Amino acid sequence: MMLIEQTPVPDNALPVDAFKAHLRLGSGFGQDDVQNPVLHSFLRAAIAAIEARTGKALITREFSWSLSFWRDASAQRLPVAPAVNITRVALIAADGTETDVDAARYWLERDIQRPRLRAAGASLPGIPKAGSVTIAFDAGYGASWDAIPPDLQQAVLMLAAHYYEFRNDTGLSDGCMPFGVSSLIERFKTMRLGSGQ
DSSP, X not given: OEEEESSOOOGGGSOHHHHHHHHTOOOOSSOTXXXXXXXXXXXXXXXXXXXXXXXXXXXXXXEEEEESSOSSSSEEEOSSBSEEEEEEEEEXXXXXXXXXXXXXXXXXXXXXXXXXXXXXXXXXXXXXXXXXXXXXXXXXXXXXXXXXXXXXXXXXHHHXXXXXXXXXXXXXXXXXXXXXXXXXXXXXXXXXXXXXX
16 A cells, blocks of 8 residues: 655645744844745644644645555545545556546545545445556645644644754654644544454
């Protein structure tokens, strides 16, 4: 299985001004944007870390997911939520030939935790022997920062500030996350029951 983020979070969707206010950075000195590249990088790092912990895409963008077998022939759980729409399903033969699956053969079961690609009939199309299937889909809360739930917004700002404040500290190598951030994202994590299905 391989998940590829086809489109990155655009710079204009990053809350640079809100982050500056959160950090209480000075303004009006004629160089208000001198730190913007650094702030962008910490915001991107914080968004990536929170997305990895929650399994949620914060800003809507395109993803492509390839797999070689269905876990369930009637429905396949998508690796990122909340899924907005499925743009393409393609079967790929062993020789690399791609065949688009008719959109009438599947539908998106929207779910904030476990969105699924569902078969319109009895089962999803068969994956070719030694081949794979690629699912292209859009996922995220919205195209702008304001579409993200407020507690996730706060978690991103807090984690980005933590990265900013401790950017030269090499002793934080265990992947620790500040308690306030952990508590804010806790309810967004996907619960795993049984075999994780």
